[in-house]
Amino acid sequence: SVLAEADHKPERLLQMLRAVQVQYLHIPKAAIEQLAKALNIPRTQIIAVAEFYSFLHLAPQGRYDIYISDSITDRMLGKEKLLNYLAEKLKVKVGQVRTDGLVSLNNTSCTGMCDQGPAGLVNGYALTRLDYSKIDVIAELIEQQAPLTDWPAEFFAVTEEIRKPGLLLNQPFNNGTALAATFARGPAETLAEVDLSNLRGRGGAGFKTALKWRTCSAQNETPHYVICNADEGEPGTFKDRMLLDVYADQVFEGMTLCAAIIGSDQGLLYLRAEYLFLYEQLQRVLKHRRANGLLGRNILGRSGFDFDIEIRMGAGAYICGEASAQIESLEGKPGIPRVKPPNSVICGYQRKPTVVDNVETFFAATHIAIKGGQWFAEVGTAQSTGSKLLSISGDCARPGIYEYPFGTSIEEILRDCGADDVLGVQVGGPSGTFISNRELQRRIAFEDLSTAGSFMVFNNSRSIFDIVQNFTDFFAHESCGFCTPCRVGTTLLKNQLRKIVEGNGAAVDLEELNEICLVVKNNSHCGLGDSAANPILSTLVSHPELYLKQLKQSSFTPGFDLDATLAVARRMAQRDDDAAHLSQVEN
Ligand code: SF4
Numbered sequence: 001s002v003l004a005e006a007d008h009k010p011e012r013l014l015q016m017l018r019a020v021q022v023q024y025l026h027i028p029k030a031a032i033e034q035l036a037k038a039l040n041i042p043r044t045q046i047i048a049v050a051e052f053y054s055f056l057h058l059a060p061q062g063r064y065d066i067y068i069s070d071s072i073t074d075r076m077l078g079k080e081k082l083l084n085y086l087a088e089k090l091k092v093k094v095g096q097v098r099t100d101g102l103v104s105l106n107n108t109s110c111t112g113m114c115d116q117g118p119a120g121l122v123n124g125y126a127l128t129r130l131d132y133s134k135i136d137v138i139a140e141l142i143e144q145q146a147p148l149t150d151w152p153a154e155f156f157a158v159t160e161e162i163r164k165p166g167l168l169l170n171q172p173f174n175n176g177t178a179l180a181a182t183f184a185r186g187p188a189e190t191l192a193e194v195d196l197s198n199l200r201g202r203g204g205a206g207f208k209t210a211l212k213w214r215t216c217s218a219q220n221e222t223p224h225y226v227i228c229n230a231d232e233g234e235p236g237t238f239k240d241r242m243l244l245d246v247y248a249d250q251v252f253e254g255m256t257l258c259a260a261i262i263g264s265d266q267g268l269l270y271l272r273a274e275y276l277f278l279y280e281q282l283q284r285v286l287k288h289r290r291a292n293g294l295l296g297r298n299i300l301g302r303s304g305f306d307f308d309i310e311i312r313m314g315a316g317a318y319i320c321g322e323a324s325a326q327i328e329s330l331e332g333k334p335g336i337p338r339v340k341p342p343n344s345v346i347c348g349y350q351r352k353p354t355v356v357d358n359v360e361t362f363f364a365a366t367h368i369a370i371k372g373g374q375w376f377a378e379v380g381t382a383q384s385t386g387s388k389l390l391s392i393s394g395d396c397a398r399p400g401i402y403e404y405p406f407g408t409s410i411e412e413i414l415r416d417c418g419a420d421d422v423l424g425v426q427v428g429g430p431s432g433t434f435i436s437n438r439e440l441q442r443r444i445a446f447e448d449l450s451t452a453g454s455f456m457v458f459n460n461s462r463s464i465f466d467i468v469q470n471f472t473d474f475f476a477h478e479s480c481g482f483c484t485p486c487r488v489g490t491t492l493l494k495n496q497l498r499k500i501v502e503g504n505g506a507a508v509d510l511e512e513l514n515e516i517c518l519v520v521k522n523n524s525h526c527g528l529g530d531s532a533a534n535p536i537l538s539t540l541v542s543h544p545e546l547y548l549k550q551l552k553q554s555s556f557t558p559g560f561d562l563d564a565t566l567a568v569a570r571r572m573a574q575r576d577d578d579a580a581h582l583s584q585v586e587n
Contacts, residue, residue: 002016002019002020002023003016003035003038003039005019006019008038008039010039010040010041010331010332011330011331011332011350012312012332013035013039013041013046013049013332013333014049014053014312014313014314014315014329014332015312015313016035017035017046017049017050017056017315018055018056018313018315020035021056021057021061022123024060025057025060025061025062025063025065025101026057026058026059026060026061027046027050027056027057027058032046032047032050045333048333048334049332049333049334051334052317052334052335052480053314053315053316053317053334053335054108054109054315054316054317055124055273055315055316056315056316059097060097060101061097061104062092062097062098062101062102062103062104062105063101063102063103063145064102064103064104064122064123064142065103065104065122065123065124066086066103066104066105066106066120066121066122067105067106067107067108067111067120067121068082068083068086068105068106068107068108068118068119068120068130069107069108069109069110069111069113069117069118069119069120070107070108070109070110070470070474071109071110071111071114071117071235071236071470072235072236072394072456072466072467072470072471073114073117073235073236073393073394073456074110074114074117074118074119075466075470076394076395076458076462077117077118078118079117079118082118082130082131082132082135083105083107085132085135086105086135086138086139087105089135089136089139090103090105090139090142092104092105093105094106094107095107102142102143102145103142108120108121108316109233109235109316109318109474109477109478110233110234110235110236110474111126111274112126112232112233112237112238112241112272112274112275113126113128113158113238114235114236114238114391114393114394114399114456115161115238115391115392115393115399115400116128116129116158116159116399117129117130117393118130118131121274122138122148123148124273124276125148125156125276125277126156126158126274126275126276126277127155127156128155128156128157128158128159129157134155137152137155138151138155156277158241158245158277160241160242160245160246160400160401161398161399161400161401162242162246162400162401163392163398163400163401163402163416163417164401164402164403164404164416165403166387166402166403166404166405167367167376167379167386167387167403167405168363168364168367168386168387168389168403169247169389169401169403171367171370171371173247173249173250173366173367173370175249175253175289175292175294176253176292176293176294176300177370178250178253178254178257178365178366178367178369178370179253179256179257179260179294179299179300179369180300181369181370182257182260182261182369183260183300183302185369187260187261188261190257190260190261190369191210191213191214191217191261192210192373193368193369193372193373194209194210194213194261194365194368194369194373195210195211195214195373196372196373196374196377197210197368197372197373197374197375197376197377197385197386198373198376198377198385198386199361199364199365199368199376199385199386200384200385200446201357201358201361202358202359202360202361202364202388202389202452202453203229203321203357203358203360203361203452204234204428204431204450204451204452205527206384206446206450209357209361209365212345212355212357213258213261213262213355215345215346216262216345216346216353216354216355217261217262217263219345219346219353221352221353222263222352222353223264223265223266223352224262224263224264224352224353224354224355225264225266225267225268225348225349225350225352225353225354225355226255226258226259226262226264226266226267226268226307226354226355226357227267227268227269227270227323227326227327227330227348227349227354227355227356227357228251228255228267228268228269228270228309228357228358228359228362229270229321229323229326229356229357229358229359230244230269230270230271230272230275230359231270231271231272231314231320231321231326232272232275232321232359233272233317233318233320233321233478234318234321234428234429234430234431234452234453234454235429235430235454235456235471235474236391236393236394236426236429236454236455236456237391237429237452237453237454238391238393238401239360239389239390239391239401239453240358240359240360240453241275241278242389242391242401243359243360243363243389244271244275244278244282244359245278245281247363248281248282248285249285249289250363250366250367251359251362251363251366252285252286252289252294252295252309252362253294253362253366254361254362254363254364254365254366254369255267255269255309255362256294256295256299256307256309257365257366257369258355258357258362258365259307260299260305260307262353262355264307264355265306265307265308266307266308266310267307267308267309267310268309268310268311268312268330268349269282269309269310269311269312270312270314270320270326270329270330271311271312271313271314272313272314272320272321273313273314273315273316274316276313279311279313282311283311286309286311290308295307295308295309296308312330314329317329317335317478317480318474318478318528319335319336319337319478319479319480319526319528320335322335322337322526322527322528323344323348323356324337324338324340324344324348325337325338325480325526326356327344327348327349327354327356330349331349331350334480335480336480336482337480337482337525337526337527339525344356358452360389360453364376364386379405379406380405380406380407380445381406381407381443381445381447383445383446383447384406384407384445384446384447385406386405386406387403387404387405387406388403388404388405388406388444388451388453389401389402389403389453390402390403390404390413390444390451390453390454390455391453391454391455392413392417392455392456392457393455393456393457394419394456394457394458395419395422395457395458395459395461395462396414396417396418396419396457397417397418397419398416398417398418399417400417402416402417402455404444406443406444406445406446407443407444407445408443408444409440409441409442409443410425410427410435410439410440410441410442410443410444410449411440411441413444413455414440414457417457419457419459420459421459421460421461422437422440422457422458422459422460423436423437423458423459423460423462423464424436424437424458424464424542425440425455425456425457425458426454426455426456426458426467426471426535427444427449427451427454427455428449428450428451428452428454429451429452429454429456430470430471430474430475430531430534430535431527431528431531431532431534432449432450432451432454432531432534433449433534433538433573434464434467434468434535434538434539434542435449435542436542436543436579438542438579439542439579464539464543464546465501465546465550467535467539468497468535468536468539469494469497469498469501471535472490472493472494472497472532472535472536473494475490475493475528475531475532476490476491476493476494476532478528479528479529479532480528482525483523483524483525483526483529485519485520485523485524485529486520486524486525486526486528486529486532489516489519489520489523489524489529489532490520490529490532492516493513493516493517493520493532493533493536496509496512496513496516497513497536500513500547500550500551501550503550503552504552505550505551505552506551506552507551507562507565509551510547510551510562510565511565513536513540514540514565514566514568514569515568516533517533517536517537517568517569517572518533518568518572520532520533521533521537521572533572534573536569537569537572537573538573540566540569540573541566541569541570541573541575541580542579542580544562544563544566544581547562548562563581566580566581
């Protein structure tokens with residue numbers, strides 16, 4: 001039945017392995033043999049896929065398979081003590097399966113619930129706002145072997161706090177209006193409006209959307225594909241979760257009008273595994289749209305325009321947020337980023353022209369199709385038009401979703417979310433930039449602080465090293481292992497940083513840390529390696545005095561000049577202002 005449900009298509013291998021695991025709590029050898037035979041692919045390919053993804057297992061897991069989010073914001077909310085308490089209650093070690101096979105317990109990277117942590121997953125479903133009393137009940141329910149449907153619904157409640165709606169979230173919307181506007185104006189004319197809007201990709205890279213769509217539509221190779229990247233894995237980001245939870249129609253409508261423009265009849269939504277709770281409701285939205293002529297054949301009665309969307313689940317791999325890695329994953333392979341060129345817009349899914357865009361990009365395109373490009377371009381800055389959704393978490397009174405015109409200062413955002421006594425803000429997640437409290441006048445914009453939407457606030461009770469270590473551990477864990485500078489370098493970074501933080505490093509170790517940052521940043525194959533050193537680099541530049549204080553005085557370091565050593569970090573962080581020099585830092 002697993003094969004039949006996947007229509008015997010090898011590209012749906014990940015979905016098949018997910019289904020096998022639900023049934024057998026792991027992927028048994030016999031299933032691998034059967035799938036290899038039926039799909040006519042090598043069994044080693046199936047094993048490679050099973051080994052690549054964090055949520056797939058070749059050895060049996062517990063009937064209750066629990067993961068607790070190890071994001072820095074969960075840690076700030078006491079996650080570590082809660083995890084140990086849960087382990088004690090359930091009599092299972094973290095990282096192991098209990099001997100009776102009832103329960104397994106693990107850490108995982110961010111689950112996309114930073115505004116309602118400490119968070120976790122049980123059999124793939126999100127658990128939010130965990131506390132000791134909930135853990136007592138969870139432990140009892142597991143011992144009684146109660147099905148998840150009998151657990152209190154509030155344990156799984158995901159709330160969407162839209163604290164500050166702006167240009168897009170405030171817009172009224174009726175199903176089909178963006179498509180009707182697209183057809184009335186014409187697909188080419190609608191593309192001209194997207195061009196006029198200067199909409200840039202909201203996944204972080206900021207590539208111009210109209211250029212991507214135009215390039216794809218110009219390719220002679222067919223078919224063309226539309227992929228919505230909902231693998232929102234950057235710690236601290238949850239705005240795509242909110243969009244899919246509350247505004248799914250507007251996201252699907254954006255994908256559909258993109259299809260009309262580029263000439264596509266097949267769309268795929270790649271949903272991160274941690275958002276399993278959204279799967280059924282998204283399927284219902286798609287069904288409703290089909291029933292109302294907004295998907296399927298002859299959309300809105302327009303003869304010859306056929307388009308449908310399929311949802312495919314990820315299986316726990318941050319790297320699959322990278323477009324080419326995501327395409328590999330959608331083809332049923334390990335999510336290893338492709339060598340470029342060619343870019344996916346020319347040679348993407350199934351080696352055909354493909355547009356991959358972020359959830360928020362499609363959402364914005366829907367409103368641009370209705371209101372026109374000028375309306376959008378009038379907001380923001382010249383290089384960063386429109387608005388940006390931010391997922392705000394950490395030390396603030398009002399975590400949640402905020403929408404701002406590009407160009408808004410960090411200072412203003414901190415005021416709105418109720419953040420006091422600020423130590424700094426991590427803008428753009430671990431791969432982004434740490435902004436110290438001396439730099440709060442900086443702005444959210446592609447030309448200053450570019451972000452996919454993660455905005456984590458830290459107050460002065462926090463340790464910068466706790467933050468940097470958490471992020472550096474994250475990259476070491478999430479490196480896909482394809483290239484040596486990243487695979488080895490991220491682990492070296494983690495170990496070298498630990499040595500310094502624990503007070504065992506001399507000046508030469510700091511120099512070495514700088515050098516490893518340089519090697520990882522300049523020699524890695526994809527964006528993960530390129531940004532893995534950012535947390536160290538940006539804090540070396542913003543808080544050099546902290547690193548200096550940790551160093552052991554050593555006879556091997558006469559005349560050590562930290563400011564000169566940090567020249568490498570400043571170059572890589574592209575900063576050379578006064579605040580980035582040790583002599584300017586107040587003790
Ligand atoms: Fe994989 Fe890291 Fe290399 Fe990217 S840089 S391909 S994540 S090993």
